[in-house]
Amino acid sequence: MNNKRLIIIGAGLAGSEAALEAVKRGIKVDLYEMRPQKQTPAHKSDYFAEFVCSNSLGSYDLTNASGLLKREMEILGSELMPVIMESKVPSGGALSVDREMFSKKVTQIITNHPLINVIREEVTSIPDDTPVIIASGPLTSEALCDNIKTFLDEEYLYFFDAVAPIIEKDSINFNKAFYMNRYNKGSADYINCPMNKNEYENFYNILINSPKIELKSFEKDAKFFESCLPIEVIASRGKDTLRFGPMKPIGLVDERTGEENYAVVQLRQDNMSASLYNLVGFQTNLKWGSQKELIQSIPGLENASVVRYGVMHRNTFINSPKVLYPTLQTRKNPNIFFAGQITGTEGYTESIASGLLAGINASKYILGEELLELPSETVLGALTHYISFEGHTSFQPINSNWGILAPIDVDKKIRKNKKLKNELLAKRSLEIIKAISEKI
Ligand SMILES: Cc1cc2nc3c(=O)[nH]c(=O)nc-3n(C[C@H](O)[C@H](O)[C@H](O)COP(=O)(O)OP(=O)(O)OC[C@H]3O[C@@H](n4cnc5c(N)ncnc54)[C@H](O)[C@@H]3O)c2cc1C
Numbered sequence: 506m507n508n509k510r511l512i513i514i515g516a517g518l519a520g521s522e523a524a525l526e527a528v529k530r531g532i533k534v535d536l537y538e539m540r541p542q543k544q545t546p547a548h549k550s551d552y553f554a555e556f557v558c559s560n561s562l563g564s565y566d567l568t569n570a571s572g573l574l575k576r577e578m579e580i581l582g583s584e585l586m587p588v589i590m591e592s593k594v595p596s597g598g599a600l601s602v603d604r605e606m607f608s609k610k611v612t613q614i615i616t617n618h619p620l621i622n623v624i625r626e627e628v629t630s631i632p633d634d635t636p637v638i639i640a641s642g643p644l645t646s647e648a649l650c651d652n653i654k655t656f657l658d659e660e661y662l663y664f665f666d667a668v669a670p671i672i673e674k675d676s677i678n679f680n681k682a683f684y685m686n687r688y689n690k691g692s693a694d695y696i697n698c699p700m701n702k703n704e705y706e707n708f709y710n711i712l713i714n715s716p717k718i719e720l721k722s723f724e725k726d727a728k729f730f731e732s733c734l735p736i737e738v739i740a741s742r743g744k745d746t747l748r749f750g751p752m753k754p755i756g757l758v759d760e761r762t763g764e765e766n767y768a769v770v771q772l773r774q775d776n777m778s779a780s781l782y783n784l785v786g787f788q789t790n791l792k793w794g795s796q797k798e799l800i801q802s803i804p805g806l807e808n809a810s811v812v813r814y815g816v817m818h819r820n821t822f823i824n825s826p827k828v829l830y831p832t833l834q835t836r837k838n839p840n841i842f843f844a845g846q847i848t849g850t851e852g853y854t855e856s857i858a859s860g861l862l863a864g865i866n867a868s869k870y871i872l873g874e875e876l877l878e879l880p881s882e883t884v885l886g887a888l889t890h891y892i893s894f895e896g897h898t899s900f901q902p903i904n905s906n907w908g909i910l911a912p913i914d915v916d917k918k919i920r921k922n923k924k925l926k927n928e929l930l931a932k933r934s935l936e937i938i939k940a941i942s943e944k945i
Contacts, residue, residue, distance in 0.1 A: 509871040510535065512637040514628045514649070516553035518585070518853055519845025519860030520640035521611050525584035526864025528620040532871055536615065539627035545644035547668065547818050552608035553615055554585065558668040559783060560775050562589065562854045565600040567931045568924060570905040571854055574884040575600065576931075577938045578858050581865075581885075581945075585611065585857050594774045595694040597686040603777035631656055631841060636871055638863045640844040642856075643820035650821060657837065659824045662849070664728040664902065667735040667788035667817040670796055671781050672772070673810040682772075682805030688756040695773060696782060697757050698805040699766035705748070708768075708802050712740050715795035718817065730851055730902060735817065736789050751786025770803050781812060790817035822849045825892040826900050832876040833863045833889060842867050849892045851902040858885050865945060877945060881911040883934045910934070 511527050513520045516538035524534045540551055547557040563571040579586050592607035593600065615621055629648035631637060641649055643666065654661060677696060684693040700708065717737060729738055739746050748754065752768040759766065772782035789796060793814045800809050825848050828835055833848065835841045844863035845856040862885060866876045879886030887909040892900075903909065910930055919925050 509533065510635055511867050511871060512632050512635050513537065514631075514637065514639050515641035515645075515845070516615065516623070517640060517642045517845060518554050518556075518856040519642070519863070520638065521554040521615060522583060522585045522857045522860035523638050523640055523844055523864035523867070524615060524621055525618075526582075526861055527868045528618055529582070529584070530865075530868040530872065532620070532868050534621045535624060536621055537624045537626055537628045539625070539646060542625060543627050543646060545642070545646075547644055547816070549813075550605070550608060552605070552612045554611040555608045556602070556604040556853060558666075558788065559601075559773075559785075560594070560604045561596060561599045561601040561773060563600065563852070564598055566598055568927050570884050570907050570910075570927075571852070573931045573934055574854055574858055574888075574905045576935060577883055577885050578854075578861055580935065580938045580942050581861060582942065583857065583861050584614075585860075588614070592777070594777055594779070595692060596773050597691050597694050599773075601773060604775070606777055633838075633840070636840045636842070636867055638842045638844050638860075638867050639847065640860060640863070641847060643822065643846045644818060645821055645847060653823065656841075657823060657828050657835070659827055661821050662824055662900065663819050663821050664730050665735075665790075665817050666730060666733060666820045667790050668813075668815050669784050669787040669789070670800060670811050670815045671775055671783045671813040672800065672806065673812055674780055674782050676806075676808050676810035677772075677782070678805045678807060680805075683759050683761065685757055685760070695771045695785075696805075697759070698770040698772070698803050699754070699757070699759055700752075700768040700770070700804055702767045704802075704804055705752075705768040708799065709740060709744060709747070711795075711799050711802050712737060712791075715791045715799060717790050718792055728901075730820075732904065733788060733851075735815075736787050737791060770806075787815065788817075789815035791815065820846065820902075822847055822902055824900060825849045826895050826897045829893045831878050831886070831889040831893045832866045833859060834866060834870070834876065839870065842870075846902075849900060849902045850888050850904065852904040855888060855904055859889070861885075862889065877941070879941070880937060881909070882937050884910065887911070 510533045512535045566572040592602040630652040682698045754766040754769045757769045771785040775781040775783045842863045844859045881887045881890045891909045
């Protein structure tokens with residue numbers, strides 16, 4: 506054991522994982538969290554590691570880059586992955602959690618840890634005499650944002666992210682809605698609300714004519730994250746875009762009628778007791794009255810009781826290509842690390858993963874050891890290399906995907922077989938991660 510100390514700003518997904526990584530290596534942690542004294546516009550509780558929108562972490566399957574990232578995290582010893590598994594709710598091939606159960610458990614583990622000193626205070630300036638991980642997230646408080654901007658001498662970048670509504674299961678009309686997973690894969694975890702052509706057209710008309718919550722003047726040039734677009738933005742790209750996106754009917758034939766539907770709205774279980782369901786892909790910035798009208802125009806949801814409406818928030822991130830190394834240490838000051846969504850990686854899994862790496866590296870730095878730079882053959886390595894690559898012409902946040910991994914040398918036949926190629930990429934990554942994990 507040593508007396509070395511690490512400060513972590515933000516007990517969100519990244520900060521919580523980073524704290525647990527550091528204490529595992531004998532480092533004492535001062536963990537600052539501003540909630541509940543000061544709330545962010547998206548968090549709803551006092552708990553650490555809160556999931557602010559959907560309760561899904563995406564795929565756990567090795568044929569998906571996000572699934573591979575989770576396996577890499579498990580091998581590297583992620584402390585939050587086992588808690589995720591304990592808080593799992595059924596959701597087909599995706600990994601989803603009871604958000605409250607998960608956050609409560611993480612809060613308990615952290616507050617009871619003898620090496621973690623939790624300080625419920627807003628940090629307004631970066632401490633300069635102690636190693637620090639800044640994991641204050643996409644909704645970092647304004648005072649700290651200003652201070653980070655001065656330290657980095659860089660403008661912030663930002664985009665918009667919206668939250669999807671949640672409704673009570675008891676208010677769903679099961680004469681119309683039905684349980685089923687797409688293509689009948691696994692147990693029937695999703696609730697599906699089918700639409701015929703007329704119902705879809707009515708829904709679409711309400712959607713495109715509904716008023717949105719006004720953005721502030723400086724936000725008018727809002728950019729969105731392409732893989733998490735608000736439903737009204739998807740709809741604005743064409744009448745049928747939703748039917749090829751979150752409302753695609755393929756593989757969801759209602760067994761009662763045997764008919765292929767024109768469009769389907771899917772709902773995913775949001776808590777362990779299955780009393781709450783969220784509307785998959787329905788993140789939105791519509792005014793709340795319009796959201797209610799829109800939701801209640803969906804067959805099966807005529808009497809839906811909405812417990813949380815969708816909202817949109819500005820997501821802030823730093824210009825990582827100019828300021829970070831792939832170790833998540835800043836180029837300007839070796840004492841200072843960044844982790845989580847603020848670095849320009851996007852998503853719950855990615856945030857926890859970068860907290861894992863920052864926790865390992867800040868500990869190594871304190872212990873005088875060489876920092877860990879993961880290779881681009883791994884998803885986590887590819888993400889950290891992507892965000893710290895100086896050659897970007899326009900840097901935008903990124904989530905796990907096969908395209909950022911270092912190419913694999915395979916013959917033409919395999920290159921064309923996506924599934925086989927991804928299996929080889931996954932195999933290669935896991936071998937590398939296993940070898941690395943034995944050394945750290
Ligand atoms: C509205 C919205 C919806 C999103 N929806 C999804 C989704 O559905 N799926 C998905 O995968 N990702 C989603 N994301 C993206 C991202 O995965 C989450 O934001 C994730 O929580 C980021 O993790 P983090 O640890 O970086 O930040 P957070 O989990 O936000 O943690 C940061 C913590 O720092 C605290 N903090 C902030 N400033 C200070 C300060 N000055 N002093 C002390 N503490 C401070 C905050 O209170 C917070 O607890 C969404 C993001 C937003 C903003």
